[in-house]
Amino acid sequence: MKTFSKNQLERYPFYLKYFKELQKKGIATISSPKIARVLGYSEEQIRKDLQAISNEPGRPKKGRSVDKLIDTLETFLGYRDSTTAVIIGCGHLGQALLNYPNFKEMGLAVIGGFDNNPSLVGTNINGKPIRSMSDLSHLTEKQKVDVAIITVPAHAAQEAIDEAVRCGIHGIWNFAPTHVTVPCNIVIENFNFSSSLAVLIHRLYDGR
Amino acid sequence: MKTFSKNQLERYPFYLKYFKELQKKGIATISSPKIARVLGYSEEQIRKDLQAISNEPGRPKKGRSVDKLIDTLETFLGYRDSTTAVIIGCGHLGQALLNYPNFKEMGLAVIGGFDNNPSLVGTNINGKPIRSMSDLSHLTEKQKVDVAIITVPAHAAQEAIDEAVRCGIHGIWNFAPTHVTVPCNIVIENFNFSSSLAVLIHRLYDGR
DNA sequence: TAGATTGTTAATCGATTAACAATC
DNA sequence: TAGATTGTTAATCGATTAACAATC
16 A cells, blocks of 8 residues: 655645645646645655546646546545644633634534633534543434544643543554554654754744 | 754654653653653664754763753753744634743743734733734844744745745745745744644654 | 573665656 | 656665674
């Protein structure tokens, strides 16, 4: 089976965004050299990336159909499925994610938040109910939950993740700035401000 | 000069976090095999990573001093410097970042926000003033600003970044889910929800 | 001394880039 | 046909892993 590296997977949303802009402009086909000029990837890499997910070849001299590429990418990225997610930790960052408008078009349905702060429990944020952490298992018994988005402080992250895993959630999107461990059948993606900032600051002070 | 790959730079904050936990527990030295067990990297990689930034060797049978490692890492990562940043776009995400408590210890001083929404301009968030976008140049004339954190909607990102660059800001931390272009002397780091989510979803539905 | 751990050098692996014939 | 672009195969590059002598 084809395998996809992390870097490669990270590029696909950029392609999709660009192709949607082309579609809006009424452009029907796009070639690798043109994509290369805009997105700054090499044209060979673009060809490989698009070959890996397309089920029909590109046409010499034309390139590929923008509509088909969008269709293929949205399917590949799971934007056509509905993945359900809960936010664990409804502080500022968790609340921002409860309000984030782009998850829906990415096929991610954020169905509610969990927190232990009594002044939050029972309220709604962006129409989504905030429940007590102890209610997570009740929700997962009634409804499939695919992803737990972890936005608790670093010191509480491992415990929150353990509870999510106990409740049968298989995907963890960890925003807490700390290393955590999960069983090997659980998929975890760390989305780490401090790692991203480390790259930025180093490049900034180091002249690349 | 030594070069550091993106992956390598992204690992350093995890080391630092872990070493600080050790320090809190009163542990004085740490070896690569032990780090490997906790963080899940290979011990060879850990040795290379720590060698690359340390100015004295590790001691056979002991490892390295936790205090010294923390000192070295904090200096290397720029946590001892003060990097100044402004938030451009003070919607939910921008406000969450204005309230994010961890930037300070990373050496990042968020000094204010910019937005064009008249109901936000003139207010304070977490003690930080929100100004009109047209005032950015006034601020940068008076004060060094190193980083612009871009939390505007995707369609407004390029314009916001162009303005930040015109104002002499050299570092761009882009949270908007879109590709943007910057002059070659500007450092940009994309922190992209859709890319991170793409990795998570693919691993989740693909059995790794 | 023995053993754990180090740093260095070589081997492997995987991703990106280059070369080029095929094709519309 | 000529030229742009494709897909494939080979070469390069860089990062990770393995091997192993050195050392406290």
